[in-house]
Amino acid sequence: MKKHVLLVDGMALLFRSFYATAVHRNFMINDRGVPTNGVNGYMKHLLTAVQTFEPTHIVCCWDMGSQTYRNELFQAYKANLGDPPFELIPQFDLAKEATEELGIVNVGLKGFEADDCIGTLAALYQKEARVTVLTGDKDLLQILNEHVTVALMQKGIGNYKQYTKALFEEExxxxxxxxxxxxxxxxxxxxxxxxxxxxxxxxxxxxxxxxxxxxxxxxxxxxxxxxxxxxxxxxxxxxxxxxxxxEIKCDVPLSCPIDETKMNINPERAASMLRLHQIKGIEPMVKRISEIEIS
Missing domain, CATH: 1.10.150.20 (5' to 3' exonuclease, C-terminal subdomain)
Structure with missing residues (x-):
């Protein structure tokens, strides 16, 4: 079976998950005083996507701080967004930790956005694999081609609009x-x-x-x-x-060989981390995903 890489926009999943419950101030604070609502939803989105798309390889991409080369070019870039909510800040590292404990590679590069990392990896991996990008950001539709599909998250978990190059051009x-x-x-x-x-x-x-x-x-x-x-x-x-x-940069100077991104969910490590941080309702999903046979 040909390799199938799932490139995950970690920022999009985490922000979407956080605001879905934050509107009701349901932050799911653990006994250490750390909110976990965003990470909880993030994990549900991530694991549902793995179950849906059954990738052979997977990478999760992240912003690394708010300042990028775009701010150097245009000082007002994203200046209207302000700082993230207090309750979200500790969940960035927590989401990355949860991803790593699942056995999934995190990728990010200071000075660039997650989109740039996704565009670069898509350009690299499409030479030997089919690529699916999971995001809520329509800007990533610009990297569509015969080898790259973009799954745009819709309302709810597990609902996607899957764009091919042909569908985009038709629309x-x-x-x-x-x-x-x-x-x-x-x-x-x-x-x-x-x-x-x-x-x-x-x-x-x-x-x-x-x-x-x-x-x-x-x-x-x-x-x-x-x-x-x-x-x-x-x-x-x-x-x-x-x-x-x-324009999404597709030549970011990062290294992430495809062989290092093979899908290999580690249920024991993930379960231990989830219990430590009291992230509830995820363990059964991890177990189901770990039992999927990837050719």
Whole structure:
């Protein structure tokens, strides 16, 4: 059987899990005073995905601090997000510990985002394996190709919209790589980069459907309305920096040989860790996953 790598966006799983219960202030604090709600949900998402996709290999990718090369390029990048909630902070390390005790490799590199690590590993592993990316972040759709699928988490646990390159192109009318130029034009309020002021998602998509790339759009800018031409002219510098910020780097200098990522759940180590930190309801899932035979 051909290798199948599951690349997990650990940040997306943990944030989604934390906020799903934090809204009711259900932080599941253990006897050491450490909240575990995010880790509890994270583990459920992770183990459910393993059961669903049955990968032969698996890696979990993480941000390593809030500052990356994107902040050096554009100081306001993600500046609107603020600090994470107090109750979430200790759960970053706890989630990584839980992942490691399962027998799953954690990957992250200072100065880069989890998305960049995922893009780099996908580019590396697709040479010898089928790759599935598990995330809630639509930005990762830009790395879709014939060998890489993106499973976008939907509401609830175990619900995914699985994007192939063909499905993306059918829905959007552009190539996955063209999503970078589309995002550069429209900007991103979540990541706090501007795009071209006055160009929204619908117009940005229409431009890329028509011209395929920003370069071809600029070559034919005379075909736009007078108002659109003014917007493009005024926003050229913001457009340039936004394109750099929108693109996921697929050449991050990290090393994680595929042979070191083989799926090998360790139920005893995981159970011991879960009991130590009083993360409840996960042990039966670990046991079931550990019994899956991976060819």
């Amino acid at each position: 959007m009318g552009i190539s996955p790589k063209a999503l970078i130029d589309m995002k550069a034009l429209m900007g991103d309020s979540g990541d706090n980069y501007p795009g071209v002021k006055g160009i929204g998602e619908k117009t940005a998509l229409k431009f890329i459907q028509t011209y395929q790339t920003i370069d071809r759009l600029l070559e034919n800018v005379h075909e736009l309305t007078a108002t659109q031409q003014k917007k493009m002219q005024a926003g050229l510098e913001d457009l340039k920096i936004s394109r750099i910020l929108a």
